[in-house]
Amino acid sequence: MSNCKNMRAKIHSALNDQNLRGALGRFADAYLGARAKAYQGRDFEKLRQTIADRKGSSAQRMEELAQQFKKNAEARGAKVFIARTAEEAKKYILDVALANQVELVVKSKSMASEEIHLNHYLAEHGITAAETDLGEWIIQLAGQRPSHMVMPAIHMTRQEVSEYFSKETNQNLSDDIPLLVQVARQELREKFLKAGMGISGANAAVAETGTIVIVTNEGNARLTTTLPPVHVALVGMEKLVEKFTDVGAVLECLPRSATGQHLTSYVTMITGPTPSNLPDGTIGPKEMHIVLMDNGRTKMKEDPLFSQALQCIRCASCLNVCPIFALVGGHVYGSVYTGGIGTILTAFFNDFDDAGELQNLCLGCERCKEVCPGKIDIPKLILELRNRVTAKKGMPASQKFLLNTVLPNRKLFHSMLKIGSKTQKPFVSDNKIRHLPLFLAGLTEGRSLPALADQPFRDQLYRLSKPKQPKAKVGFFGGCLVDFVYPELGKAANKVLNNMNMEMVYPLEQACCGVPAGHLGATEAHRRMAKQNIEAFEKAGVDYIVTVCPTCTASLKKEFVELLKDDPAWAKRAEDFAAKVYDFIHFVAKQTDNGKQLGLKPLGKESVTYHDSCHMRRNLGIYEEPRKLISEAGLELKEMQWPDRCCGFGGSYSIRYPELSQPILEAKLDDISSTGADILCTACPGCMMQIGGGLDKRNSNIKTKHVVELLAERLPD
Amino acid sequence: MADLEKLYEQFKAAAEAVSAQVYRVKDLKEAGALLSTLAEEGGAKKIAAASSPMVDKCLENAALKAEVKTEDLRKHAEEACIGLSELDMAVAEIGSLQQDCTDLNKRLVSMLPHTHVALVKTESLVPTLADAIAKIDANKDHIPGYMAFITGPSRTADIERVLTIGVHGPAELKIIFVDNPGGVSHE
Ligand code: SF4
Ligand code: SF4
Numbered sequence: 001m002s003n004c005k006n007m008r009a010k011i012h013s014a015l016n017d018q019n020l021r022g023a024l025g026r027f028a029d030a031y032l033g034a035r036a037k038a039y040q041g042r043d044f045e046k047l048r049q050t051i052a053d054r055k056g057s058s059a060q061r062m063e064e065l066a067q068q069f070k071k072n073a074e075a076r077g078a079k080v081f082i083a084r085t086a087e088e089a090k091k092y093i094l095d096v097a098l099a100n101q102v103e104l105v106v107k108s109k110s111m112a113s114e115e116i117h118l119n120h121y122l123a124e125h126g127i128t129a130a131e132t133d134l135g136e137w138i139i140q141l142a143g144q145r146p147s148h149m150v151m152p153a154i155h156m157t158r159q160e161v162s163e164y165f166s167k168e169t170n171q172n173l174s175d176d177i178p179l180l181v182q183v184a185r186q187e188l189r190e191k192f193l194k195a196g197m198g199i200s201g202a203n204a205a206v207a208e209t210g211t212i213v214i215v216t217n218e219g220n221a222r223l224t225t226t227l228p229p230v231h232v233a234l235v236g237m238e239k240l241v242e243k244f245t246d247v248g249a250v251l252e253c254l255p256r257s258a259t260g261q262h263l264t265s266y267v268t269m270i271t272g273p274t275p276s277n278l279p280d281g282t283i284g285p286k287e288m289h290i291v292l293m294d295n296g297r298t299k300m301k302e303d304p305l306f307s308q309a310l311q312c313i314r315c316a317s318c319l320n321v322c323p324i325f326a327l328v329g330g331h332v333y334g335s336v337y338t339g340g341i342g343t344i345l346t347a348f349f350n351d352f353d354d355a356g357e358l359q360n361l362c363l364g365c366e367r368c369k370e371v372c373p374g375k376i377d378i379p380k381l382i383l384e385l386r387n388r389v390t391a392k393k394g395m396p397a398s399q400k401f402l403l404n405t406v407l408p409n410r411k412l413f414h415s416m417l418k419i420g421s422k423t424q425k426p427f428v429s430d431n432k433i434r435h436l437p438l439f440l441a442g443l444t445e446g447r448s449l450p451a452l453a454d455q456p457f458r459d460q461l462y463r464l465s466k467p468k469q470p471k472a473k474v475g476f477f478g479g480c481l482v483d484f485v486y487p488e489l490g491k492a493a494n495k496v497l498n499n500m501n502m503e504m505v506y507p508l509e510q511a512c513c514g515v516p517a518g519h520l521g522a523t524e525a526h527r528r529m530a531k532q533n534i535e536a537f538e539k540a541g542v543d544y545i546v547t548v549c550p551t552c553t554a555s556l557k558k559e560f561v562e563l564l565k566d567d568p569a570w571a572k573r574a575e576d577f578a579a580k581v582y583d584f585i586h587f588v589a590k591q592t593d594n595g596k597q598l599g600l601k602p603l604g605k606e607s608v609t610y611h612d613s614c615h616m617r618r619n620l621g622i623y624e625e626p627r628k629l630i631s632e633a634g635l636e637l638k639e640m641q642w643p644d645r646c647c648g649f650g651g652s653y654s655i656r657y658p659e660l661s662q663p664i665l666e667a668k669l670d671d672i673s674s675t676g677a678d679i680l681c682t683a684c685p686g687c688m689m690q691i692g693g694g695l696d697k698r699n700s701n702i703k704t705k706h707v708v709e710l711l712a713e714r715l716p717d
Numbered sequence: 718m719a720d721l722e723k724l725y726e727q728f729k730a731a732a733e734a735v736s737a738q739v740y741r742v743k744d745l746k747e748a749g750a751l752l753s754t755l756a757e758e759g760g761a762k763k764i765a766a767a768s769s770p771m772v773d774k775c776l777e778n779a780a781l782k783a784e785v786k787t788e789d790l791r792k793h794a795e796e797a798c799i800g801l802s803e804l805d806m807a808v809a810e811i812g813s814l815q816q817d818c819t820d821l822n823k824r825l826v827s828m829l830p831h832t833h834v835a836l837v838k839t840e841s842l843v844p845t846l847a848d849a850i851a852k853i854d855a856n857k858d859h860i861p862g863y864m865a866f867i868t869g870p871s872r873t874a875d876i877e878r879v880l881t882i883g884v885h886g887p888a889e890l891k892i893i894f895v896d897n898p899g900g901v902s903h904e
Binding site (some may be wrong): 026057151152154193219225227252 | 731743810811819823833850860861865866867868869872873874875876879884885886887
């Protein structure tokens, strides 16, 4: 836990760092446009499928490709060493330096070398390693760690840079950026010309030719691999690809995703040693060493779920789109590899337990997954890390009680919620209980919380009307928010179903969808809830199963199947169940020709702006249907900027990290207000609670509504 | 030829978008004259050149005030204002040049001086990066020891994300396309 506290302190200092937030925020906005422009005319889905296929299959054959690479590179005169551990890699590199009496090393950017703290190790043995990538050099002079994989010094201002440069060069430098860059050029040029050895990384290593490929903008990698008489390339084994043409897709995506460029200024491809100016004044082939480093990659490869992380090309676009990263920057993640993917890489390459705390920062909004050129399901891997850490460390007894006893028992849950909302005490003071999804108490900062419904939806069922001769029986899954906070959504859904001549059935034995348990790493509890729900709806004998919460839909439709796939008694039942599950909005659109058959009657002249919930947009892929329904209801749709940007709710997230959730919400509220719309509409009760609460706190006149409410209000009598 | 015209236009637009300057000449005689003008304009006192058929011919045809060095280039390229070399391929779509630079001199002159003047045959234009990679791949059993793709001058955005040209490599990249590298074309 000490780790966790430490992280909290880092979050606070990051949030208070105006430079950082300004720089990251500006960048996050500019980045999206640049990236989109760079990919114009390219089929991103196809490109990333190629990368996933090629890098995925190469990763599975990592060992074999390493041997093939070694053979081919050695045939061209390089020496290849396969290092199993960080220690082995460092020792080998040190030995090469000592054998050549090297005092000064120039380095071009290599994350692998940071992963093993190579500079520190060389310094302990009296060898100075100078970083030559401008950002890395700044970081080195400042004695800090990179805060971003592509832009290591993004958190620093020009004033700070000029101070460090002034100190290093004993001058009084202004903070003019071109001047600072010139100073760096001169200082580092001297080092390039003096250095006895160059250390580089590589972005790809081609097994069939023994070639390493290095991508840079500054040109420092070219100097590093040309001027000194000895070159050592430190290459993580995940960089191995089988064929030379495999480099193509990586080169198409890496610059576009990283910086919105078509290609970086320099791409260097080196196969074996090439001529160099040798210390004795002659020109001859240099000494070239390639260290292929395992250090956790084989372990990752052997993991059926995590092996996909080896498809990462280190473009950092997952950081650039991450709402949490935009707020806090890389240092909070506390490792060489930052952000969501960094959490995963850290767990395997550095320390599993360390990453265990970091994963809590993820909102699960899936934006990263959408842009990842390696096609990695980052949020899923983060969640799985959480599961493993919980499995290893166990869960506190009080939390177990809640997950195993309270959540599945709706009556008990509701009465506890009622007590909680009245007294607030037991839920606020106890940290563990605060992790529950709906412990709304104590969270009124920046957001009003809705009162709990006096009567949960389940207790109001007797009042619902039914069609006489329904053409279908539709099972309604309430989920925590509808059942206890927004029963009116259930009633609205019933009205719409009636209009469609369908009967709503609400099996009382249904439980929570299990997502909160899953997010706490309690896979078993999630699985138990899956079974309870499947059983309840089987008994009810329904034709369809719907919910108005996209998070519940995703759990019912996808996660239950996944959780039960290895259980012969349940696998098929879960699939049959899932086949019937629809998000309500999707269901209505599909059944009524996008609302045309509902006979909706416009009411007044209100305008609407629609917020895409993360799960609805990215997990379920539903975004056209709600817009069509809104138009069909006779409402004017005014799109906000970034309608699919997260609102910061993230389930229990807003409760665990209100300090992060809050600024994300504020940005959303600004976007909503600028549209001038009368109604904020969304298709997710979680987003409703977050955004609605925020608007209320601002005393805004904008009303918050679920799509189902807009429909129900406009049904003919 | 119509195809080459299109590729050239595409290349020029893409390369200029990344701050390179693009010129086109009929033959190496014109290239020599252009080099003389560029050297004059830039006030160059020393030119470091990596010898190759096009470079040699271009130099023969140039009337240069600047001193030209073709040997001991680690020293001279560092002091030179202009580096001159021949490039092998030009990728139209993205304005990139490609070069086999196993020859140390080619690397030194394209990295150390302030300006890199790149000679390339117009006929060596290919449409896309994938085409360039396929060409290299076709000869992969004899892949050169050191190859480079060069796209615009050296750049960085590492301080406050402000784009700045000319960090470690050249601050200027001037590309001269030569239509008829074989000889001096007839008027
Ligand atoms: S899911 Fe969202 S919060 Fe989590 S790492 Fe990805 S972008 Fe960041
Ligand atoms: S995980 Fe994907 S988006 Fe993130 S750095 Fe790796 S390849 Fe890029």
